[in-house]
Structures are given as structure tokens and as C-alpha cells.
Amino acid sequence: MKSKVKLIGLSIFSLFAFQNIAAQKIQKVNGKNVVNPYYSRTDTKILKVSNADWKKVLEKNLFAVSRLNDTEMAFSGKYNDFKGIGTYYCAACGNALFRSDAKFSSTCGWPSFFETIRPKSVIYKTDNSYNMERTEVRCGRCDAHLGHVFDDGPAPSKKRFCMNSISLEFEPNQKIQKK
Structure with missing residues (x-):
């Protein structure tokens, strides 16, 4: 009986450990596969991570946009x-x-x-770069640069959150399977 309990406990632990590994994001950084330990789709706790640490886990172009406030070229993003x-x-x-x-x-x-x-999914900062006054949009969890927001969007909000595709990751809705 004790061995069955141990086996069940080990199985549950293994399943939990596998789910945590599967939830982590792996990216190519300098030609190597690197696990991003700050990545979570469920944790909303605010992160305080240095750019030096982000550079170790983010792909070069994502680092440039999200941490150094670069912008991808118009009409070039996948989204x-x-x-x-x-x-x-x-x-x-x-x-x-x-x-x-x-x-x-x-x-x-x-x-x-x-x-x-x-x-609270995003935060806003004043951006006076390029001799313009704009409102920058940053991730509310990790402070990554996402893009800018303007007041020329559709009703009801009249907002246009203009985002860099590289700063975004898309997950399709799960289809409900009929039996």
C-alpha cells in the first residue's frame, strides 16, 4: 500500500514538474536554446529584472524592442x-x-x-522622443516596451493601441470538441 501511495505521489509530482517546464518559454539567444525563467501566462506579479538579465533570455530583436524601446518597421510585423x-x-x-x-x-x-x-495589463509613460509627445504603452508585469496609444481609435474607447508585433505572442482560442 505504501508503494502505491509513493507511486501516485511521484506521478503527481512528475506531472506538475512537466507542466511547469512546458509553461516556460525557450528561445534562441546567441545561437543557443535558453529558458526564460520570467515567462508565465498565469503569474501577474510585477517583475523587477535588469536589462542585463533580460538580454540573457530574450532573442536579439525582441530585446531591442522590449528593453531598448526600438520599433519594428511599419507593415513588417506578423500580426x-x-x-x-x-x-x-x-x-x-x-x-x-x-x-x-x-x-x-x-x-x-x-x-x-x-x-x-x-x-493593469499595461502601464503608460510619457514619451517625448523624436520631438513628439506620445504616450508609450509598456507591459504592466515586466515593463517591456510594447508601442504607443493614441486617441484616434474606434468607439467606444476612441483608443488605438499601436503595438509592435515582435512584443506580442498570440495564442488561439481552444476549440470545444464535440463528442
Whole structure:
């Protein structure tokens, strides 16, 4: 009986450990597969991670946009004309950001949304770069640069969250299987 209990306990532990490993994101960094220990689609705790540590776990282009505030070229991102149904997450940390039903075609060259998935999923900062006054949008969990928000979006919010595709990761909705 004790061996059955141990076996069940070991099986449950193995399943839990496997799920945690599967939830971590693996990326190529400098030609090597690297696990991003800060990535989670369920944890909403705010992260305080140095750029030096982010550089060790993020792919070069994602690091440049999310940590150094670069911007991908207009009309070049994979989600600009994308029409999938699901959820968009922060590519750096896994924080839920937008639902596909809040995405709209703005023709600005970057994926655009009219609202976030929840109020604290993003944070806002004043951006005076390039002799312009804009509102920068950053991930509310890891402070990654995502893009900017403007007041020329559709009703009801009148907001246009203009995001870099590389800063986003898309997960399609699960289909309900009929038996």
C-alpha cells in the first residue's frame, strides 16, 4: 500500500514538474536554446529584472524592442494583418495584454487594439522622443516596451493601441470538441 501511495505521489509530482517546464518559454539567444525563467501566462506579479538579465533570455530583436524601446518597421510585423481568434500576450514575460475581439484594422502598419484585456495589463509613460509627445504603452508585469496609444481609435474607447508585433505572442482560442 505504501508503494502505491509513493507511486501516485511521484506521478503527481512528475506531472506538475512537466507542466511547469512546458509553461516556460525557450528561445534562441546567441545561437543557443535558453529558458526564460520570467515567462508565465498565469503569474501577474510585477517583475523587477535588469536589462542585463533580460538580454540573457530574450532573442536579439525582441530585446531591442522590449528593453531598448526600438520599433519594428511599419507593415513588417506578423500580426499587422493577422485575423486569428484568441489572446495576445507579452512576448517577454507572458502577461495577457489584448483579446482578438479588441483588434481592428487601423492601416497604420502595426497591429492595433481599442482596449486592453484588463486595466493593469499595461502601464503608460510619457514619451517625448523624436520631438513628439506620445504616450508609450509598456507591459504592466515586466515593463517591456510594447508601442504607443493614441486617441484616434474606434468607439467606444476612441483608443488605438499601436503595438509592435515582435512584443506580442498570440495564442488561439481552444476549440470545444464535440463528442
